[in-house]
Amino acid sequence: ETGVTQTPRHLVMGMTNKKSLKCEQHLGHNAMYWYKQSAKKPLELMFVYNFKEQTENNSVPSRFSPECPNSSHLFLHLHTLQPEDSALYLCASSPRPGQGAYEQYFGPGTRLTVT
Amino acid sequence: SQQGEEDPQALSIQEGENATMNCSYKTSINNLQWYRQNSGRGLVHLILIRSNEREKHSGRLRVTLDTSKKSSSLLITASRAADTASYFCATDRNTGNQFYFGTGTSLTVIP
Numbered sequence: 001e002t003g004v005t006q007t008p009r010h011l012v013m014g015m016t017n018k019k020s021l022k023c024e025q026h027l028g029h030n031a032m033y034w035y036k037q038s039a040k041k042p043l044e045l046m047f048v049y050n051f052k053e054q055t056e057n058n059s060v061p062s063r064f065s066p067e068c069p070n071s072s073h074l075f076l077h078l079h080t081l082q083p084e085d086s087a088l089y090l091c092a093s094s095p096r097p098g099q100g101a102y103e104q105y106f107g108p109g110t111r112l113t114v115t
Numbered sequence: 116s117q118q119g120e121e122d123p124q125a126l127s128i129q130e131g132e133n134a135t136m137n138c139s140y141k142t143s144i145n146n147l148q149w150y151r152q153n154s155g156r157g158l159v160h161l162i163l164i165r166s167n168e169r170e171k172h173s174g175r176l177r178v179t180l181d182t183s184k185k186s187s188s189l190l191i192t193a194s195r196a197a198d199t200a201s202y203f204c205a206t207d208r209n210t211g212n213q214f215y216f217g218t219g220t221s222l223t224v225i226p
Contacts, residue, residue, distance in 0.1 A: 090157055
């Protein structure tokens with residue numbers, strides 16, 4: 001897990017707050033991902049970035065805003081969230097996007113609670 | 116949906132026994148991967164099997180893939196208490212770089 005770090009590890013925020021989640025990978029990868037993991041549900045892919053460019057947005061509400069300033073850093077900006085957004089948010093990276101078989105390396109996640 | 120679906124949802128065994136979990140999916144894939152997740156933590160990659168492979172081994176792990184049945188199985192032999200975790204299969208789409216995960220199998224190994 002030390003290859004991909006996430007901060008903060010836990011976050012409690014009110015529905016009117018604005019906060020950001022940070023992800024950093026030290027593996028030299030070119031693709032980064034945000035996932036949402038809720039209880040009893042499959043892991044949901046939210047966003048994909050390849051070489052800093054967003055390539056996937058799986059119908060994520062606009063209250064989630066990703067930012068990828070470079071291939072090593074990924075942010076998820078949060079504003080006016082709803083209680084149902086409470087979940088574990090996982091960041092992942094992979095060596096190369098698209099073609100070929102590759103594995104994803106996950107960070108430890110940020111446990112988000114919206115009150 | 117193309118996501119993998121694991122079966123059973125929960126499995127409890129004694130240390131030393133073998134654990135088998137299954138994954139089914141709906142459309143053709145390039146690769147299938149298995150991941151492990153300890154409680155409240157990130158996922159850790161275990162093994163990848165390509166669509167043209169039928170079986171793969173890694174230590175105490177054995178993965179099979181049957182593309183005609185669109186299913187895969189993960190066997191953990193001689194289980195240990197440290198194997199207690201949730202196990203997920205992930206399938207990829209033929210194009211793009213999206214993975215589809217299921218809800219996982221929660222494995223408990225009793226010492």
